[in-house]
Amino acid sequence: xxxxxxxxxxxxxxxxxxxxxxxxxxxxxxxxxxxxxxxxxxxxxxxxxxxxxxxxxxxxxxxxxxxxxxxxxxxxxxxxxxxxxxxxxxxxxxxxxxxxxxxxxxxxxxxxxxxxxxxxxxxxxxxxxxxxxxxxxxxxxxxxxxxxxxxxxxxxxxxxxxxxxxxxxxxxxxxxxxxxxxxxxxxxxxxxxxxxxxxxxxxxxxxxxxxxxxxxxxxxxxxxxxxxxxxxxxxxxxxxxxxxxxxxxxxxxxxxxxxxxxxxxxxxxxxxxxxxxxxxxxxxxxxxxxxxxxxxxxxxxxxxxxxxxxxxxxxxxxxxxxxxxxxxxxxxxxxxxxxxxxxxxxxxxxxxxxxxxxxxxxxxxxxxxxxxxxxxxxxxxxxxxxxxxxxxxxxxxxxxxxxxxxxxxxxxxxxxxxxxxxxxxxxxxxxxxxxxxxxxxxxxxxxxxxxxxxxxxxxxxxxxxxxxxxxxxxxxxxxxxxxxxxxxxxxxxxxxxxxxxxxxxxxxxxxxxxxxxxxxxxxxxxxxxxxxxxxxxxxxxxxxxxxx
Amino acid sequence: xxxxxxxxxxxxxxxxxxxxxxxxxxxxxxxxxxxxxxxxxxxxxxxxxxxxxxxxxxxxxxxxxxxxxxxxxxxxxxxxxxxxxxxxxxxxxxxxxxxxxxxxxxxxxxxxxxxxxxxxxxxxxxxxxxxxxxxx
Numbered sequence: 001x002x003x004x005x006x007x008x009x010x011x012x013x014x015x016x017x018x019x020x021x022x023x024x025x026x027x028x029x030x031x032x033x034x035x036x037x038x039x040x041x042x043x044x045x046x047x048x049x050x051x052x053x054x055x056x057x058x059x060x061x062x063x064x065x066x067x068x069x070x071x072x073x074x075x076x077x078x079x080x081x082x083x084x085x086x087x088x089x090x091x092x093x094x095x096x097x098x099x100x101x102x103x104x105x106x107x108x109x110x111x112x113x114x115x116x117x118x119x120x121x122x123x124x125x126x127x128x129x130x131x132x133x134x135x136x137x138x139x140x141x142x143x144x145x146x147x148x149x150x151x152x153x154x155x156x157x158x159x160x161x162x163x164x165x166x167x168x169x170x171x172x173x174x175x176x177x178x179x180x181x182x183x184x185x186x187x188x189x190x191x192x193x194x195x196x197x198x199x200x201x202x203x204x205x206x207x208x209x210x211x212x213x214x215x216x217x218x219x220x221x222x223x224x225x226x227x228x229x230x231x232x233x234x235x236x237x238x239x240x241x242x243x244x245x246x247x248x249x250x251x252x253x254x255x256x257x258x259x260x261x262x263x264x265x266x267x268x269x270x271x272x273x274x275x276x277x278x279x280x281x282x283x284x285x286x287x288x289x290x291x292x293x294x295x296x297x298x299x300x301x302x303x304x305x306x307x308x309x310x311x312x313x314x315x316x317x318x319x320x321x322x323x324x325x326x327x328x329x330x331x332x333x334x335x336x337x338x339x340x341x342x343x344x345x346x347x348x349x350x351x352x353x354x355x356x357x358x359x360x361x362x363x364x365x366x367x368x369x370x371x372x373x374x375x376x377x378x379x380x381x382x383x384x385x386x387x388x389x390x391x392x393x394x395x396x397x398x399x400x401x402x403x404x405x406x407x408x409x410x411x412x413x414x415x416x417x418x419x420x421x422x423x424x425x426x427x428x429x430x431x432x433x434x435x436x437x438x439x440x441x442x443x444x445x446x447x448x449x450x451x452x453x454x455x456x457x458x459x460x461x462x463x464x465x466x467x468x469x470x471x472x473x474x475x476x477x478x479x480x481x482x483x484x485x486x487x488x489x490x491x492x493x494x495x496x497x498x499x500x501x502x503x504x505x506x507x508x509x510x511x512x513x514x515x516x517x518x519x520x521x522x523x524x525x526x527x528x529x530x531x532x533x534x535x536x537x538x539x540x541x542x543x544x545x546x547x548x
Numbered sequence: 549x550x551x552x553x554x555x556x557x558x559x560x561x562x563x564x565x566x567x568x569x570x571x572x573x574x575x576x577x578x579x580x581x582x583x584x585x586x587x588x589x590x591x592x593x594x595x596x597x598x599x600x601x602x603x604x605x606x607x608x609x610x611x612x613x614x615x616x617x618x619x620x621x622x623x624x625x626x627x628x629x630x631x632x633x634x635x636x637x638x639x640x641x642x643x644x645x646x647x648x649x650x651x652x653x654x655x656x657x658x659x660x661x662x663x664x665x666x667x668x669x670x671x672x673x674x675x676x677x678x679x680x681x682x683x684x
Contacts, residue, residue: 108565108566109566111566111568112593114566120566120595123565123619123621123622123623124565124566124617124619124622127617127619128617128618192568197570198566236569236571237570237571238571238575327666327667328646328666361666363646364618437578440571440574440575441575441578444575444670447669448670470648473618543593544591544592545591546574546589546592547574548575548589
């Protein structure tokens with residue numbers, strides 16, 4: 001009898017016994033609604049070459065040959081509030097506590113291109129991140145931190161090129177040239193229109209601004225990641241895991257196509273593209289998502305876009321645990337959720353990780369809550385033993401089958417998006433926006449009906465709601481920041497500001513690369529709002545037709 | 549004006565300020581619509597002035613403000629104040645989002661009818677609006 005026949009006989013015997021026991025009344029689907037079989041066996045495994053080895057094509061098992069045996073992931077906690085002074089203090093605190101990279105959260109006015117003293121900014125300055133209005137704020141933000149040594153991540157998108165210009169000038173004042181700067185700016189503008197919804201310009205000029213920045217960084221900042229292609233916000237907005245995977249990779253492939261269309265060699269920029277994914281609570285689904293993402297990216301870059309440099313094939317990513325999985329009820333339970341999500345990121349082979357704090361469904365985290373979140377990563381890294389071997393789940397019948405399934409679902413979406421004429425067109429037609437809203441609605445119905453249990457929310461609701469200490473942002477910080485930006489306006493050379501803004505508008509009209517004039521605006525201490533306004537005079541602004 | 553028994557409840561769902569988190573607002577809008585109400589969703593990034601103008605133009609019975617940015621203590625009082633100035637103080641105002649428990653009494657004192665924090669079932673919101681605006 002062949003081994004396969006034996007397996008089938010064994011399975012038939014198992015199935016008979018299995019079916020003799022009634023199943024619990026439960027969903028048995030992933031968080032994304034994907035049905036899961038009671039048992040996976042070697043019949044579910046893909047061809048061995050689809051699994052491969054770590055550091056080898058198609059990279060299912062990890063992008064590096066040594067993974068965490070060589071170097072742990074970067075523990076990178078996202079931080080920012082108040083003015084640049086307060087955030088600079090928090091950065092130093094995190095570096096003192098063993099964090100190995102910095103990650104900057106900007107406030108809403110900064111994300112939307114409004115100055116702190118704009119009427120639109122009232123009540124929002126420094127609330128959800130740090131307020132940065134001018135290059136002076138950027139200098140304060142990194143005071144006493146050597147930008148040639150630390151890597152910095154900046155989570156900003158629509159005005160990313162402006163912040164990039166501020167950062168380059170701030171580093172220049174520290175004596176650090178652009179070619180020595182290491183880090184990442186998010187700049188993933190497509191996902192803004194899809195999910196995060198912080199925009200400044202219509203889609204087409206916004207894409208051109210990003211293309212300009214990628215091109216400029218490719219020539220001038222070889223250590224910098226000019227875009228972090230982000231699924232995080234897509235997932236937070238309510239997508240399924242497969243939608244997060246598909247829309248994120250398709251956004252990334254769109255940036256690749258456009259850079260190639262500008263005449264850049266794919267191998268000159270593709271190694272600097274990086275990714276950012278969510279880690280939701282459905283443990284195996286998340287791990288499968290990361291593994292599928294690596295395989296799809298490697299295949300597309302090599303086969304479709306002709307990348308020859310193996311570094312171009314690597315899908316390297318940052319992970320953040322799911323903010324949306326945190327509950328305001330019984331907040332200490334969130335420590336357990338975050339630990340499980342973080343472990344999924346690690347077993348999925350992440351390059352860096354942010355763990356959320358347990359109090360974040362209530363407000364920005366307190367210092368104590370941030371420390372517990374960072375300690376969670378350190379416990380995974382140093383106590384659990386999961387870093388002793390590379391990709392410990394590789395070859396698992398279930399994980400490999402789920403990885404295949406994720407890949408299949410992603411390619412289904414790729415086909416539908418291609419039929420619409422590509423991602424930019426699909427976004428203009430609200431396609432990903434509608435898919436995400438529908439998925440969010442389905443999940444909410446499962447939760448509201450009690451079919452999907454959320455501990456502390458629709459089940460096990462007794463107790464644990466004692467007052468959790470929360471961080472209060474002092475309203476005086478808004479006045480302080482308004483004072484800072486107005487002081488810069490008073491002391492700078494306003495003729496120089498006018499001159500650089502005029503040159504910026506000329507470049508916006510004539511199509512030349514916008515990074516050099518943006519850097520000139522930064523040096524002249526032009527504010528973010530002034531720069532955005534100048535560009536809007538040429539390009540107009542954006543508002544969406546919402547779908548729900 | 550409050551809805552009478554034979555008039556469909558009209559409700560504006562609004563996103564004040566610069567906050568881009570619209571998952572909750574869209575789910576609430578859909579739930580209210582499915583419950584038979586006339587829902588006007590403003591879309592994102594609305595000023596208090598724009599929201600109040602929409603409420604007046606649409607002759608709405610209620611307005612639900614969704615805020616996850618921490619700016620609620622600035623934006624909500626302004627909406628309530630503008631409604632009063634426009635003789636629309638009888639419009640039901642509710643707030644949803646990440647609102648710390650300590651801020652809720654002050655919001656209610658200002659005239660907010662209810663604050664719905666994360667984890668509130670959509671049916672609870674539908675029931676509340678229906679009870680306070682007539683049963684449509």
